[in-house]
Structure formats: C-alpha cells, structure tokens
Amino acid sequence: xxxxxxxxxxxxxxxxxxxxWQVQPGARTVQGEIEAGIARVSxxxxxxxxxxxxTDTGVHARGQTFHFDAPRPEFDAAQWVKALNGVLPEDVRxxxxxxxxxxxxxxxxxxxxxxxxxxxCGRVMPPELRFTRLRExxxxxxxxxxxxxxxxxxxxxxRAFSAIRVAADENTVRRMHxxxxxxxxxxxxxxxxxxxxxxRMVRQLTGTLLRVGRGELTVEDVVRVLKxxxxxxxxxxxPPQGLFLWRVAYDPGDSTTN
Amino acid sequence: xxxxxxxxxxxxxxxxxxxxWQVQPGARTVQGEIEAGIARVSxxxxxxxxxxxxTDTGVHARGQTFHFDAPRPEFDAAQWVKALNGVLPEDVRxxxxxxxxxxxxxxxxxxxxxxxxxxxCGRVMPPELRFTRLRExxxxxxxxxxxxxxxxxxxxxxRAFSAIRVAADENTVRRMHxxxxxxxxxxxxxxxxxxxxxxRMVRQLTGTLLRVGRGELTVEDVVRVLKxxxxxxxxxxxPPQGLFLWRVAYDPGDSTTN
Numbered sequence: 001x002x003x004x005x006x007x008x009x010x011x012x013x014x015x016x017x018x019x020x021w022q023v024q025p026g027a028r029t030v031q032g033e034i035e036a037g038i039a040r041v042s043x044x045x046x047x048x049x050x051x052x053x054x055t056d057t058g059v060h061a062r063g064q065t066f067h068f069d070a071p072r073p074e075f076d077a078a079q080w081v082k083a084l085n086g087v088l089p090e091d092v093r094x095x096x097x098x099x100x101x102x103x104x105x106x107x108x109x110x111x112x113x114x115x116x117x118x119x120x121c122g123r124v125m126p127p128e129l130r131f132t133r134l135r136e137x138x139x140x141x142x143x144x145x146x147x148x149x150x151x152x153x154x155x156x157x158x159r160a161f162s163a164i165r166v167a168a169d170e171n172t173v174r175r176m177h178x179x180x181x182x183x184x185x186x187x188x189x190x191x192x193x194x195x196x197x198x199x200r201m202v203r204q205l206t207g208t209l210l211r212v213g214r215g216e217l218t219v220e221d222v223v224r225v226l227k228x229x230x231x232x233x234x235x236x237x238x239p240p241q242g243l244f245l246w247r248v249a250y251d252p253g254d255s256t257t258n
Numbered sequence: 259x260x261x262x263x264x265x266x267x268x269x270x271x272x273x274x275x276x277x278x279w280q281v282q283p284g285a286r287t288v289q290g291e292i293e294a295g296i297a298r299v300s301x302x303x304x305x306x307x308x309x310x311x312x313t314d315t316g317v318h319a320r321g322q323t324f325h326f327d328a329p330r331p332e333f334d335a336a337q338w339v340k341a342l343n344g345v346l347p348e349d350v351r352x353x354x355x356x357x358x359x360x361x362x363x364x365x366x367x368x369x370x371x372x373x374x375x376x377x378x379c380g381r382v383m384p385p386e387l388r389f390t391r392l393r394e395x396x397x398x399x400x401x402x403x404x405x406x407x408x409x410x411x412x413x414x415x416x417r418a419f420s421a422i423r424v425a426a427d428e429n430t431v432r433r434m435h436x437x438x439x440x441x442x443x444x445x446x447x448x449x450x451x452x453x454x455x456x457x458r459m460v461r462q463l464t465g466t467l468l469r470v471g472r473g474e475l476t477v478e479d480v481v482r483v484l485k486x487x488x489x490x491x492x493x494x495x496x497p498p499q500g501l502f503l504w505r506v507a508y509d510p511g512d513s514t515t516n
Contacts, residue, residue, distance in 0.1 A: 014385040060386050091385045127272040127349045128318050128390050 007077050008067050008100045008250075009084075014091040015060040015240070016131045022054050030055075030064075033092055034084070038068065041083045045071035052106045052113065052248040056200070058240035060132065063095070063114075063247040067106040106248075112177065114193045114247040117206040117238060121187040133187070134206075134242035140213030142181055142188070147219045148212045149179040149190075152205065152226065159229040161208070163200030163237055172198060172229075179205065191246075200237055207236040265335050266325045266358045266508075267342075272349040273318040273498070274389045280312050288313075288322075291350055292342070296326065299341040303329035310364045310371065310506040314458070316498035318390065321353070321372075321505040325364040370435065370507040372451045375464040376500045379445040391445070392464075392500035398471030400439055400446070405477045406470045407437040407448075410463065410484065417487040419466070421458030421495055430456060430487075437463065458495055465494040 011034070019027035023035070031049060038047045051066040070080060077097035084094045120126065120133040121140065159172040166172055178193040190206045208225075211217040217234060225234055269292070277285035281293070289307060296305045307326040313319060328338060335355035342352045378384065378391040379398065417430040424430055436451040448464050466483075469475040475492060483492055 012382070012384050012386075014388070016386075062384055085382070090383075090388055093382050093385050095382050124270070124343070124351050124353050125348075126270050126320055127351050128270075128274075130272070130348055132386050 005070050005073050006067055006100050006102050006104055007070055007080055007097050008065055008104065008106060009077075009080065009094055010096040010248075011061065011064050011066065012093050012095055013061050013064070014131070015055065015058050017091055018057065020055060020057045020059070021051055021064075030061075030092055031066075033088060034066070037084050037088045038071065040087045041075075041080075042071040047071050050106050052110045053197075053245075055243075055245055056240050058131075059243045059245065060241075061245040062116075064245050065106045065110070065248045067100060067104060069102075109250055110195075110248050111251060112193060112195055112249040113197065113245070114191065114249075115197070115202040116182075116244045116246045117190040117192070117202055118184075118242045118244070119187045119189065119206075119210070126186075131241055132244075134238055136187070136210060136213075138214045140210070141215060142183070142213065144215075144219060145181050145209050145213045148209055148217075148222045149181060151219060151223050152176055152179050156226055157229050158198055158201060158226070160225045160231055161201050161204040161235060162198035162231070163204055165231065166198070174198065174201075181209070203237040203240070203243060204235050206238040206242070208234070210238065211236065263328050263331050264325055264358050264360050264362055265328055265338055265355050266323060266362065266364060267335075267338065267352055268354040268506075269322050269324065270320050270351050270353055271318060271322070272389070273313065273316050275349055276315065278313060278315045278317070279309055279322075288319075288350055289324075291346060292324070295342050295346045296329065298345045299333075299338075300329040305329050308364050310368045311455075311503075313501075313503055314498050316389075317501045317503070318499075319503040320374075322503050323364045323368070323506040325358060325362060327360075364506075367508055368453075368506050369509060370451060370453055371455065371503070372449065372505040372507075373455070373460040374440075374502045374504045375448040375450070375460055375496060376442075376502070377445045377447065377464075377468070384444075389499055390502075392496055394445070394468060394471075396472045398468070399473060400441070400471065402473075402477060403439050403467050403471045406467055406475075406480045407439060409477060409481050410434060411437050414484055415487050416456055416459060416484070418483045418489055419459050419462040419493060420456035420489070421462055423489065424456070432456065432459075439467070461495040461498070461501060462493050464496040464500070466492070468496065469494065 013030050018030050021030045023029055023032045047068045049066040049068040081094040081097045118133050120135050123137050125135040153176050155175040157173045176194050180191045182189050192202050271288050276288050279288045281290045305326045307324040309324040339352040339355045376391050378393050381395050383393040411434050413433040415431045434452050438449045440447050440449050450460050
C-alpha cells in the first residue's frame with residue numbers, strides 16, 4: 001500500500017444494461033466497468049474496488065459506495081470523480097468522493113443503507129419508465145400496506161424474507177429503522193432503511209406489501225410469516241427494475257454520501 | 259371509407275430509439291411502428307395514421323394522439339388498444355382509444371396541447387435519467403424565470419421563438435394559456451399549454467428561460483426579443499430529451515385523452 005491513498009466514492013448507475021455489480025467473466029458489470037475505468041485513468045495500473053454490497057442484474061443505484069486504493073497518489077478525490085466520469089460510459093456516474101483512512105471499508109464500516117422501490121400505478125406503463133418502475137394495475141389499499149410496514153419496522157428475525165434459504169445458525173435478525181410507503185404523482189415508492197439487509201430482502205418485502213395492498217394477504221398474515229421465520233409462497237420477490245440502492249451512510253447523521 | 263370506423267388513440271412513447279414521429283424511409287419512427295402494428299393486427303391491411311402533430315427525434319410523449327380509419331371494423335376502441343399493445347415494441351404504448359366521427363381529425367380538431375420539459379438540477383446526472391431530462395448545473399433564479407413566464411403568457415407573436423425562419427406573411431401569433439415552472443424533488447419542469455405551438459417553440463422557450471434563470475438574460479431582454487419578433491442568438495433551443503408531449507385536448511374540459 002505504501003503511499004496509496006484510499007478513497008470512498010459514491011456512484012450511481014442505470015442497472016438496465018449491467019449484469020449486476022460483481023465482476024464476472026464475459027459479462028458487463030458495474031464493478032468491471034469501474035475497475036477498467038480506474039486502470040485507464042492510471043495508465044494501466046489495476047485496482048480492485050470494494051462495494052458496500054452487491055446489486056443484482058437490473059437493479060439501479062443512486063448512492064452505491066465503494067472504496068479503493070488509488071493507483072495515482074497525486075490525484076485527490078475530486079480529481080478521481082472527474083477523471084472517472086471522463087472515461088466511464090454514461091450509465092455509470094461518480095457523484096462524489098472523499099479520502100478515508102487506510103483501514104476504512106465500504107462494506108464493514110457502513111452503518112445504514114436506504115433502498116427505494118418505485119412502483120407506477122396504472123393500466124399501461126408509460127414507456128420511458130419501463131426500466132425503472134414496476135407497474136401495478138390494481139387499486140391498492142395503502143392503509144393496509146402502511147399497517148404492514150408498521151409490523152415490519154423495528155428489530156425482527158427477517159429469515160422468511162430472504163430470497164434464499166439461509167443456514168439455521170446464520171443470524172437473520174435485522175433492525176428495520178424505517179419501512180414506509182411514499183406516495184408520488186403516479187404511484188409510490190417503498191422506502192427501506194436498515195443497518196443491513198438479507199439477500200433480496202427489499203424485493204421480498206415489496207412483493208409482500210403489494211400482496212397486502214391487493215388484499216391477497218392480511219396484516220395478520222404478514223405477522224404470522226414474520227413469526228414463523230420460514231419462506232412461504234405467501235411472499236414473492238418484486239422484479240429488479242423498480243429497485244434503487246439510494247444511500248449508504250457511514251456514521252449517524254452522515255449526509256456526505258448522497 | 260364505407261364501413262371503416264375512425265378511432266382517436268392516445269399513445270405514449272420513449273423517443274430515445276426513434277427518429278421522431280414521422281415515417282421516413284430506412285429510419286425507425288413512431289408512426290412507422292404503429293402503422294406496421296396496425297397492418298399486423300389486421301392481417302396486412304395498411305392504414306395511415308394522422309397525429310396531432312409531429313415530434314422530433316429524442317422527444318417523448320405521454321399523451322400524443324392520432325386518428326385512423328380502422329381496417330378491422332369489428333374491433334372497438336378497447337380491442338385496438340389491447341391488440342396494438344400486443345404487437346408493438348415496449349417503447350410505444352397505447353393508453354386509450356375512442357370512436358370519433360368520420361370527419362374528425364386529430365390535428366385540426368385539437369383545441370389545446372400541453373408540453374412538459376423536465377430539467378434535473380445538479381452537478382452529475384443520475385444515469386437512469388439521462389434520456390428523459392436535461393441536466394442544469396447552475397443554481398437558477400426561479401423568481402426571474404417565473405417573471406419571464408409571466409410576460410410570455412397570453413396572446414403574443416412568438417415569431418422570435420420559432421426555431422426556423424418563418425415567412426413574413428405566416429401567422430405566428432399564438433395564445434399561451436399557461437407557461438409555468440413546476441418544481442420537483444430534483445429540479446423542475448416547464449409546463450406549456452397552448453392551442454398551437456410553432457416549430458420547436460417549447461424547446462426555444464425552455465432554453466430562453468434557462469438563460470434567464472442563470473442570469474444571462476433579464477426579463478426585459480425577453481420582452482424585447484418577443485416584441486422585436488426576430489430570432490436572435492439570445493434564444494437557444496434546449497435539447498430534445500427533456501421534452502414530453504403531455505396531452506392533447508379536443509374540447510374545453512376534455513380529460514379523456516390522458
């Protein structure tokens with residue numbers, strides 16, 4: 001590491017044309033594009049980047065973060081933002097950067113993440129929204145959905161809301177600081193804030209809230225699923241395109257990353 | 259025409275991958291796709307469609323309208339909506355349709371159009387908005403922009419705001435029912451409502467309002483340009499991607515087209 005400087009970057013991407021975040025051979029990924037961009041800026045010196053967490057194919061970000069040890073120590077954070085935006089494709093953009101200590105880690109030092117899942121309510125999808133919204137044709141019961149958000153807020157074992165089976169000894173208790181329905185001009189979004197999420201948990205929660213809104217599940221059903229702690233066909237994953245990793249915070253009240 | 263039925267359809271499109279509305283040889287256009295879709299639905303019978311007006315390359319629509327004489331007289335309007343959405347690509351969608359008299363014309367019978375021009379205010383464009391927003395990095399003076407909207411509202415000769423030179427004897431007087439700045443969470447949109455617009459007029463007005471917001475033009479400059487009635491370098495066209503044809507109305511209070 002010697003004189004390498006570590007930076008924490010905030011990045012946005014349109015996940016439509018990416019096979020998710022993580023580098024994979026033969027696939028276009030966000031991590032792959034950014035690492036190639038860093039190599040280009042630094043004249044070929046490779047650097048590995050470390051995200052706050054992965055995102056799946058088709059999922060977007062407004063405030064994903066990653067750290068890296070910069071191969072050009074003469075560049076400050078603002079120069080890295082500018083240089084990377086100069087070489088990266090338009091579907092990935094650096095919003096900000098800052099220098100961090102050499103032992104800082106974008107994943108392990110994150111204290112809070114916010115996801116937003118956007119839903120368009122209507123019979124026909126406005127074409128320009130098709131890659132960034134789920135369309136919901138039913139008239140939804142927002143009161144019931146808000147009641148369900150209420151019972152899911154706070155500290156719970158969210159095992160039933162992981163999209164994959166997790167080992168019995170894995171800790172699946174998480175504290176949901178906020179789970180809310182925010183109405184918009186043409187629909188709503190689900191706002192989920194927690195110190196940590198299980199795999200596909202926001203998509204599972206959104207799919208479940210939609211079932212509540214349609215009257216297919218009651219709030220009591222949600223309480224039962226949460227208490228039973230077993231994945232059931234009652235909960236379904238909402239598709240990826242409505243989901244945005246909105247913000248990652250590194251200390252209480254931190255507002256520098258978005 | 260014999261037993262052909264005429265329908266008025268409301269259509270939305272993502273203009274990104276279209277070379278505008280109007281059919282052109284060798285280019286993908288919205289009109290071309292819809293006419294091909296009608297031919298497909300009707301087993302090869304061609305029909306020409308007639309829009310409320312053309313839109314340029316990259317311009318979107320939430321509520322464009324067109325009429326056509328349907329080659330399958332057994333279909334009602336709802337069946338045409340459904341059948342066309344079944345064969346059209348996802349970047350063009352029928353929102354609604356209704357039967358109209360045989361002498362109805364989507365262009366000549368329109369009494370009012372609404373355009374919206376969307377602007378994201380910030381230093382870096384969120385990637386998922388890059389095809390549907392203009393990005394404006396400057397801090398804008400919304401009060402000055404609203405004052406400029408005020409002097410442009412009402413009946414004026416908008417000759418200076420046509421993007422092309424128009425013949426001296428052409429009537430360029432239009433009544434602007436509303437020209438307003440609507441603030442959003444991350445920027446604003448310009449809302450323009452009139453019985454008729456000159457070529458690229460909304461983009462010219464938006465470009466001019468942005469110059470006012472940045473302090474490059476005063477409201478008095480706008481008054482002078484409007485009165486002189488001559489295109490000057492003071493007015494510039496905003497790029498196409500922020501513009502949406504939002505609604506076309508056919509009689510006062512009509513709300514069926516969007």
